[in-house]
Each structure stands twice: as structure tokens, then as C-alpha cells.
Amino acid sequence: MQRHRLASIFEPRSLIVISDVSLPVCESVPAYLVRNTTLMSFDSSESFLKLTAKEAIESEERKDLAVLCVQPDRLEMVLSFLERKPPRAMILLPTQTIDDDPLEIRRFVLGWARQHKCLLLGPRAFGIQRPHLNLNLSKHPILSNQGRVAVVSQSRLLLMSIMDWANDVDLGLSAAISMGEVIDVDLPEIIEYLATDNRTDSIALYMDKLGSGRELVSAIRMASSVKPVLVLRAGKASPELKGDDAVFEAAIRRAGAVRVDYFVELFAALKALSYARRPKGGRIVVFGNSRGSTSLTFDAMGSSSALSKASLSGNSLRDLRRILGPGAIVGNPAISYAPLTGEQLIESLKVMVDDAGVDAILVMLAPDELMDMQKVVEQLAAYARKAPKPIVTSILGEATMRPFRRLLNRAGMPAFRTPETALGAMMSLCDYFYNQQLLHQLRIPQPDSRPSDIPAARTLLDTALKEKRSTLEPSEAMRLLDCFNVGVSWEEDGQDEQFSVEDGVPAVMILVQNDPIFGPWIRFGEGGHKVVFSSRDKGLDLPPLNAYLAGQLIKRSRVWRQELETYVEPHIFVKLQRILESVADLVSEFPCIQTLEINPIILGYREVHARDVRIVLDEQAGVSPRESGYDHMAIFPYPHYLIENRRFDDDTPWVLRPIRPEDAEALQSFIRGLSEKSRYMRFVSMMRELTPKMLSRYTYVDYHRELALVATIQVPNEANRGLPREEIIGLAHYLRNADGVGAEYALVIGDGWQKRGLGRTLMSKLIEAARKQELAYIEGVVLASNKPMLHLMTSLGLQNDPDEEDPSMRRVWMPLNQAD
Template identity: 60%
Template sequence: MLRHRLAAFFEPRSLCVIADTELPVFTHLPSYLKSSSDQLRLADDATQARQQLRHFAPTPGRDLAMLCIRSSLLSAALQQLDAAPPRAILLLPGEHVDEAPSATRELIERWCRKHNVMLLGPRAFGIYRPHLGLNLSLASMQPRAGRIAVVSQSRMLLRSIIDWAEDVNLGLSAAVSLGEVTDVDLPELIEYLATDARTDSIALYLDKLTSGRELISALRAASSVKPVIVLRAGRADPILAGSDAVLDAALRRAGAIRVNYFVELFAAIKAMSYARRPRGGKIAMLANGRASAQLVQDAIPADSSMSMASLTQATAKGLSEIFGVGTLTENPVIPYVPLTPDALINGLRCLVADSQVDAVMVILAPDEFCDMPQVVTALAAFAPGAQKPIVTCLLGEAKMRPLRRLLDEAGMPAFRTPETALSAVLSLTSYHYNQQLLQQTRYVHSGQRPAELETARAILETACRDHAGVLTREQCIALVECFHPDVRWEPDEDDERFSALDDVPSVMIRVSRDPVFGPWIWFGEGGHMVHFSPSDRGVDLPPLNLNLAGKLIERSRVWRQELQSYVEPQILRKLQGLLETMSELVSELPAIESLEVDPIILGYRDLHIREIRISLMQPLPAVIPQDNGFNHMAIYPYPTHLVQSRVFADGTPWILRPIRPEDADALQEFIRALSEKSRYMRFVSMMRELTPKMLTRYTYVDYHRELALVATTQVPNPANRGLPQEIIIGLAHYLRNADGVGAEYALVISDEWQKRGLGTSLMQALIAAARQQQLAYIEGVVLSGNRPMLHLMTSLGFINEEDHEDPSMRRVWLPLDAGDQGV
């Protein structure tokens, strides 16, 4: 099994430490590293320190070298490492102020490039791996082992998070600060933690952003398997690249949770660590006082993914019987009798059982008429095992703090104020909402007219020859018509018919370009004097499908404040379609710098567009997006160009296409229908179906990093009067390896469709796509007895080698360098 290259930092098998200060690792080195460690504690005197370095001979091939020395000694230390360079270097800040930090950065970067060594630092906080007892930092604090990884671009903020985690008994799986050099960048670190078996959730503190595509791709991969919580400071700082509203949109589409304040980060970490995940955003509150519940209701953002649940009549009746006559049961639920342990637990059971409730908040203030310790003890015993998340706020300090700790220790999130409890619940509901966005894919459905891309590109080329940076109105309309929008084009302002629709409400769609995340789309109020507000959540990144476009409209300020009360469903659908059209346009035409459709007049039956403005990049990009991986966008769109209609030798038609998230049920049926022999040959087990995690991994694909291709055909569906039904008959998939340059493939063909050349066709398409993504090789492990698969692979040019770890398996692999055109 390949070892991830970042394992040299997070799971070093050998270590070299050179420091001119006392480090925790000197006195608390884990036993498994003691026999494979070189340690040098330098003297305070610089002359003596240089003498020590000259006589220091580090062992070659160490995983990690940890340096914490004054900048004047760095060159001498690196000279000693010349003959025995490690795989990675962690450079911590020394006690002495570095008077030439740029020179230090240049020196260490140049040395690491020369020796092909990974670098974390300079001025990194260091690394914690509590389950290994590993403290590679300056700080003596030792967090307890847990399941949360914390990554920060600020080492001082990381210290604070570690200190807070210790206070609330929260364990960490890893803690790391990046330092100033981007050799080990944030996306790669996120990828490593996404596959780390010790990590269940990831908390990130960001300030500076670099590659939008790589960051969002890594976040999408990580958040598809575990929660990712992001805090970013500097919303108004002009030095930090990228719009904060666009970052918000990018994180939503990546399935991550955005928090805005330090206290919200703690609340989200705590909630994600302790609570179950809700399946929606409808919340029920149970409080022993009306005012505290009202404080929470008042603080719920109007544009949030959270709302107050409408309790069923059966729930209201049950609550009245439990708490007595006079109980407020409309949500929030307010009993006016002192709580008892039995009443509280029975009331929670009633709320959890309500189909309209996704999560429950319990808000308790000190009450001299009830035994609060007994009530909280009962809550601590019940809530962690409840089928829906329960989040608690215990208001107060002297009497309530010990009770909050009791809940924390029981594995239930308990908070001190209504605001922090609300932040925790918002993080849970935002996670569910963003996960729904994450699973959305935009593709051309059967029956839809494909865009006339050649005509569209010709319009742009004409404008370029005319040296026009802005298209004329006629060119704009012709360009948009290539994508077949369902709109009516109205006369411009100079036409005498201009005022016919003046009293009808209007909206606008604007596309701009962000320096980090590329094109982004804003849906808002129409009119020339309207300015974009950074707090407006009516922002998203392309590509959009109809579902994503609908969510974008619903989040927008103009929809919430004005349109939702009277816009007819058919007009809403047309607005969704227009947003999808504009998204496709800017996805397929990277030459577009900006686009504005304003006003879009909402008629009774149609959308009427009066004005449109499109400006172009100068000079026009010459590359077609499919050829460079849509690198002008943060999110790689569904690769429609890989969809192919094919025919078997007997005339049966079939489709080769990339997999989509909605293929999950069809893929499961495909696996279930395989013979036991086929399943064993593919999975080396007798499993009858894919686990939920495997199903997600195969059907949710980040097309920037990996690919899954399916072969489908139409068969009669007896359950639906024999009408045609699409089924999957073959799957070819590759996932990137831990080394980041190669991938491991998987191939399985339905028993009934074997010996038709289907495996060859799928593998050829998969190999071509791997080459386009510039992978160095593709490999697989095949049972030695699976002769048909081994024959297929060797016929495609794969090298067949012995698997040294398991003689019953063969390793087949194919180099994909530019000179190899064997397939």
C-alpha cells in the first residue's frame, strides 16, 4: 500500500531534531522513535553551536528533520544535512528574532528544491499527533487524543484552539500550522486529513487564499466523507485576495461549513464532535423559560438553512399530557411547571419522534423549584443515544458550569449562552444543506438542445477581429441564443415600446470574475442603481443545474424580501432555467470577463430581457475549456464531452458516460446482479452490495482529480409496463494514489454483457482521461486466477508484475508519459 508523502510529517518513522532551545520532543520522544532518532541540542554560544554542527552526522533517509535554530545557524545545519537529506523538514521559529526573514525563506526553499525535500515553515507552529504521543512544536501543552484535526494559517490562533479544547475535554487527532512557504499547501493537507483514519472532522482557519480550484477540489473530496469547518478573518482586508461573498459561495458548494467568529468555530467543532447529523433544518426548542427561547428565535438569520419546525397535532397533544395544561406547545415548547427528569425525557422522546423535527434545542435556566442536577443527569443519559441531534444551552455560571461539563463528558454538546447554542445548531443544519449542494451535478438531459458552441465561439472571434472588448447588443443576443434560453427579448431604451412593461417587477443576473475562484453569479434586484451587497447570499459558482439555481434564488435578498409572495411557479422555473443557461455560457466560454442581464422583467407568462452587456478578456483565450480541464473555473463541470453513443457488434446501442450522483441506485443494482464469481474477482470478497460509504465514493466524483465511467443501455422495465429503463452494465473508475501522481483503477462488467469488447472500450476511455489529467501512471491489483482481466490489461499495454506483499495477486500498471501512445 502506497504511503502518502505527508506521512513523513504526521506519522514519521524516523526523526532528526536540531534545536538551540529545549523542545518538548527532547524529553517526551515517543518510544517507537527513540531507536530511529538523531537529536542535537545546540549550545547557547554561537561558536560552540557551530562546532557541534560540524561534528554532527545525521543518519541518511530520515523521514523528518525538525529544525528550531537561530537564522544565523541555518546554513550550517543545512550543510550537515546535504549528505543525508530527509524526506521532509519542519522549520520552527527560534527564540531569537530573525532580522532577515526573506533571506531565510529563500535559503530554505532553495535547499529543499535542490534535494527534493518537502518543507513546512518557516515560522510554523509545528505538528501535534496526540494518539502517537508526538509533539513536534515549541509548546509544552499536550492535547488529548480525539477525532478532530485543526489546521491553521495562524500559529497563535492554533495555540488558543488547543488550549480551549483542553478546557472542554475535546480531543484532537492532529493540529498543524502551515508556516510561510507553500511547498506543503493547504489543499494537499486537507486531502491527507480526508483519508486519515484518526480524523472524523476537520477545522480550518484561513486568511490568504491561493488556488481556488485546488482548494475547492480538496474541500469537496474531504467534506464528502467528513465535516469540514472553516473560519476566515479579514473580510474587509484589501490585501487578502478574493471576495468574501464568493468564498462563502465556494464553501457552500464544497459542502463545508463557514463560521464567521472565533466563538462560532468552537461551537461548530463541539457540535460536530458530539451530535448526530440532522437530515434537514427544522428545529424544535424546549425551554423552561420563554425569554431564553425568544432570544434564540430572534437570532436566527433570515437567510439561514434553519427554521422552526411546525409540530404535528399528535406531538402537541402528547406534550400537553406530559407537561400539563397551559404548556405552550406550538414551538418553542415552554412547560410552566418545574421540570422533572421523567417529564423532560418523555418530552424529548415526543419531539424526536415528530416527523417534522430534524433536531432539538434544550434551553435550561437555573430553577429553584426543580432538582437541576437530576434533570441534567437524566438528559446526559438520554440525549447521546437519541435518533436526532439534541443540543443544550444551560444558562448561568456558578451552578450551571459543572452541569455543562457533565453533559460534555457524556458526549453531548452543551453551551453557555443561547447565541453559542444557536451557532452550534446552525452549523449542523448548514452541513446538511451544503451536503445537498455538494451532490448536485449539471448535465444535458435527453431532449434538451445542446448548445451551439461553434457558432458561439465564432461570434467571439468576430468581436476579437474587430478589436471589440464589449459586444454589441445584437452580438450579445446572438451569443445567448446559441444556448437556447426561454426568454423574450424586448426593445431597448430608445424604442417607443420601451415603457410597456415598466410597472412589472424586475431582477438581474450578473457574472463577474474573482481572482481566486473565477466566474461567479449574482441574482438580485433589477435596476441600474442596484449595488452588490457582500452580505447577500444570492451568489453561487458555475456550473449550476436547475436545483442549484432554485436554491440560489431562494437565498437571495430580493426573493426573501419581495418576490416569494407573488412570483408564479412557471416564472420561477424559467428563472431557474435562465440561470442555468448563463452558467453554461460562462463555463463553455472562458473569454467572457463579465456579463450583466438587467432588467429581467417578470411577466405573467414569460421572462422579458431588455438589456444585456457582455465584456471580453483581452486577448481572447485560445484554448477550448475541455482541453485544459476548465481551469478558469473553481468547480470542474460534468465532463459532457466524454459522453459517447456507441453500438455493440450485434447492433445494440449503449452509452459511455461519466457517472453521476443520481446513479447510486442503478449502481447498487448493478453490483447486486453480478455473479458471486464476478463480485469476488472484483472485490476479493463475497460482498453482495456496496456499503453506503463505497456507494458515495463511486458515484460522487470530483472530475478534476478522478473519474468514474459507466456503460449504460436501455432494457424493458417490467415494473413500469415494459417501458425502457436505463441500467448500468459496466463500470471503470480510477482514484488518485497517495503519491499524488498515479491512480488505481477498478473495472467490472455485468456477466450478461461480457465478451463484447466493453471492458476494452471502458479502459481505453479511462486511460485517455487519465492522460488528460496528466497522471504519471495507472495501476491495479488483480487476482492471479483472473486470467481474462490479466489478458485484457496486457493487451492494453499494461505491465504484469508480481505483488510482493501477496503472491495470490498480480500488479498491473501502465506508464502514461507523453511519449507512450500505446493505447
């Protein structure tokens, strides 16, 4: 199996350490590396020259990794020695001496690394720790406990703080890494590696400065689709940081990750997402033995959009009264005033867990000399291991209560010191669920909807740009929006007094602007006047949008939560959704639009009216986004332009289209319906269906870097009165290889649809798309006995080579960076 190019850093198979100070790795090289490690310690330039005169790097091959910790004035000398056999990767650790010219040092080492095709972390990088390998390639004297959380930081010192905290609370790490001062191995690439690392169950990121918004969002979306990702970012108001922080938060939300605002929240969220089960919603119930602590919890909840008070059913309330006895407060919160026993606590929790209206439970226990706290906590810890819903605990107090929190933590139940931190942890769990719903949304045009008139829109914009105008006339802006079916009625100011903002009829606005990191963003807010938006207003999102995303954007906005929720009729809400969808489509297809503002949008009882629209253009039109890969956007839209309606030679209609997440069930049915021979030819096994992980991997595709196509036909759905449903008859996809420059393809055609040209069509489309994504090559492994597949591939121009590791297989591949 091909190694990821970052494996040289995360899992080195050979190592050279050169230092003029004592390093932990020099004192205890991991056993698996002992034979392939060269240690070179010296105390002066003269001693290094003497050492290198005798020293030889034993292996004839390049070392996977070099770790250097030397004074700045000795660095050039050490790198000259390494030029004999340059390593695949290099880490430059910090030294006591401050560089006289740090910018020059950075340029020098980056140039050296690129000249010798060597990955670089540093200068002044923390390095890396991999506890399960006993690998400590840093100056930190303590190796973290082994665990399942990876921590990645742009700050070396903050990373060490997180590690110290993790050791203190017995939270084990799978990896700890920081990048240093030169951007060579960048943050998105590290995230992508950790997404596929089977030692890592969750990822914590600290970042401040950002590079490519597309690459960052793509990497986080890839990772968060399979494991929780937490993000802490500092310097919100710093003028040195590019990009609006609210746009950054929207990008993280759409990427399915959880953003935390403060250092302590990162710890709480890590504990919760590492230990607790994941909720299916934000309806929480609080159970405790003190009115004060439960009140503090609900006070801290505020107007969080992620959390809400659960309403217990009548049966649940009756059962709680029976369990807790006279004097208890039964409801939400539920409070036991009598000394609580372990049996009562567990029976109460079971009632709440079984209630369909409850998604998660927060247990608040204050010190009570009448309770047997030890027994209560032990029973709680035992139940936590099997509870089907997340239970987060706050045990208030310090010296006498700390052991009880540790007991729960070790049992896999997150326990916190204060109601506020416990609530923050619960919010992280619920934010994770909410953001995951956003992550899997796609904008898919409905077959019965009127298509956008893109040619007419392009003609209108090209005319303005040729005339070197940066602003469209209002009439032109209205025509442009009409090309994209933006469902508003245009009126002149004062035309219809029935819809006057001054008379108190509510008005909203839609604003689109561009962020230097994440591209176009869309805000929904109060209209009728110029509004200064609060940083706490979450009524902002990135295109593309579908109906669900547009609806959530509206519901998150301050104007909806505080003013419109009880006023706006459902059909008006739907109209607002459609307007937002259409505006998002417009700015997705035309990168030249820098600002778009529709204000005011007046909400009547039956219609939505708009009085003014302003559109500002970038004078550089650029190429079509379909040719450039929508590189002006942080999120690659679903490539609906690849949808084709086709017919077989016998006139049977079929559709070629990119796969979607909701195709999972149909894809599983397709695989189950294959003959044993077809399944074996494709998967080289007798597997009867895809595993959940494989199913997710094939149907959730980042179209920025991959492609999956299906061929479908319409068949009667007997379970739904014979109405037609789509059935998959063919699948073709490629997934990016670990080297980042090539991809592995796969092709499978239903037994009843072979020998009809379907495989050739799908494979030709794959090759065409791989070239557009500028992949260097595309490859696949095919059974040597699968003559029809080998014939198809060679007829398309692919090369048929022996597989070096398995004579029963053939490597069938094609270089893509040259003409056919």
C-alpha cells in the same frame, strides 16, 4: 499499501531533532519513535560543529522528518549537515530571534527543500501535534487531548488559542498543524490527507490568504463528502487578500463545508458537529423553562435561510399538554412553568423527536431553585446518547451551572452558555445539511433538451476577438445567449408598456463576473437599476448550475425573500432557473467572457422579458476548456462531453458515460448481479456488495483529478409500468494515488457482456483521460490467474510485472508521460 507523501509529517517513522533551545519532543520522544530518533541539542555554533564531528545519523536511509529550531544565523550550518542524508520532510519552528532578512531566509530554505526533494513546513511554523501518537513536534508545552477533530491553521498563534480552548472544554484533537511562512506543503494537500485519515472525524480550518481556488475547492469537496469541514476566514475587508469574500463564501457553500464568521462560532460549531447527530433539515423546535430565554433564541434566529420554526402536529401538541400539565405553553416554543422533572423533560423530547415536522431540538434551561437540576441534567445526558435527532442545549448561568454543561458535553450532547451560541451551533448543523445537498449536485443535460450551439457561439466570439473588440454589440450578445437557449424574450426599451419597470412590475438582474481566485461567479438580484449588493445577500453562486442549484440561488437572494416569493408564479420561477442554468453553461464553455449582465429582466405573468445585455470579453481567448480541464473554474463540471451512444456488433445500443451520484443503487445492483468468480477476480474477496463507503467513493467523483465510467443499457422497469430504466453493465475507474502523481485503475464487466469489446473500450477511455490529466502513470493489481484481464491489459500496452508483496498478484501498469 502506498504511503501518502505527507505521512512523513503526520506519521513519521524516523525523526531527527536539531535545536539550540529546549523542545517538548526532546524531553519525551514517543515510544514508537525511540529507536529511530536522533536528538541533537547545542548552545553555540562551535558546540554544533563538535557535535556533528561525532554524531552520525544511525539509519542508512533518509529520515522521514527533521524538526529544526535554531537561530537564523545557524540555519545554513545545520542544513549543510543535513545534506549528507536529506530528510523527506522538514519543520522549521519559530525562534526568539527575529530574522534580519526574512524574505531571503524564506527563499533560501525553500530552494534547499526543493533541491533535496524535502517537504517543508516553515519557517516559523507551529509544527504538528498528533495526540494519539503522543507526538508533539512543536514548541507548545502541552499536548492536546486525544480526540477526533483536526485543526489546520494559517496562523500559528490562532492555532494555539484554539488548542487551549479545546483542552478547557475537553474537546480532543486528532491533529493540530500550521504551515508557516513558505507555501510548500499547501493547505489543499493537508486537507486531502486529513480527508483519508481514519483518526479524524471533522476538520476545522483557519485561513486568510488563498492560492489556487480550484485546488482548494477540490480538496474541501473531497473532505466534506466524508466528514464535516468548518472554515473560519479573517480579513474580509483587507485589501491584501485577493478575491471577493462573498465569492469565497459561495465556494465554501458549494464545497459542502460550513463557514463561520467569528472565533466563538468556530468553537460552537466544532462542539455541535463533533457531538451531535446531523439533522435532515432546518426545522427546529425550542423547549425550555423560561419565556425569556426562548424568546432570545428566536430573536437571534432572524431571517436565517438555514433555520425555520417547526410546526408541531396536533398529536404532538396534545401529548405535550398531558406531559407538562396546566399552565404550560404548548407549541413552538414549548415552555414549562411548573418545576420541570427529568421524566417530563425526556417524555417531551420523545414527542418532539417522533414528530415528522421536526428536524432538531434546542433545549433552553435557566437556573430554577425549585428544580432538581442535577437529576434533570443526568437524565437528559442519558437520553442524548440514543436520541435519533440532534438535541442542542443551552444551560444559562455560570459558576453553579458550568458543571452541568460539562456533564452534558462528556455525554456527547453539546451544551452552551447562552441562547445565541446554542443557536449558532444549531445553525452550523443545519448549514452542514444544506450545503451537503449542494455538494452532490451535478449539471447533467437532459436528453430531450435542445443542445447548445457551441460552434456558432465560438464563431461569434472569435470574430469579436480577432477584431480586438472587448465588448459585444447588444445584437451579438443576444445571439450569443440564444446559442445557449437562454429563455428570455428580447425587447427594446419602451416597446411594451405592459412590462414597464416604472409601473411597478418586478425586475431582476443576472450578473456574471470573474474572481481572481475562484473564477466566474453568478449573482441574482434586484434589477432595473444599478444595485449595490449587500454582503449579507447570499444570492450568489459558482458555475456549473443545475435546476436545483439555480433554484436555491434564487431563493437565497434578498430580492426573492423580501419581494418576489409571494408574487412570482411557479412557471416564471422555472424560467428563471433555466436562464441561470444556461448562463452558467455559457461562461463554463467560454473563459473569455469576463462580464455578463442581463438587466433588467422583467417578470411578467406568462413570460420573462429582457431589455439589455452587456458582455465584456478578455482579449486572450485561450484554449478550449475541455482541453485545459476547465481551469478557469473552481468546480470542474460533469464531463458530459464524454457521453457516447454506441452499439455492439449485434446492434444492441449502449451508452458510455461518466458515473453520477444517483447511480449508487444501480451500481450496487450491478455488483450484486456479478457471479462469485467475477466478484473474486475484481475485489479478491467473496464480498456480495459494496460497503456504503465504497459506494460513495465510486459514485461521487471529483472529475478534476479522477474518472469513473459506466456502460449502461436500457431495460424495462417492471416496477414502473415497464418504462425503460438504465442498467449498468460495466464499470471502469481510476482514483488518484497517495503520491499525487499516479492513479490506480479498476475494471469490471458484467458476466453476460464479456468478450464483446466493452472492457477494451472503457479501458482505452481511462488511459486517454489519465493522459489529459497529466498523470505520470496508471496501475492496477490483477490476479495472476486472471488470464483474460492480463491479456487485455498487455494488448493495450500496459506492462505486466510481479507484485513484490504477493506472488499471486501482478502489477499491471503504464507510464503516461511518454509516447506509446
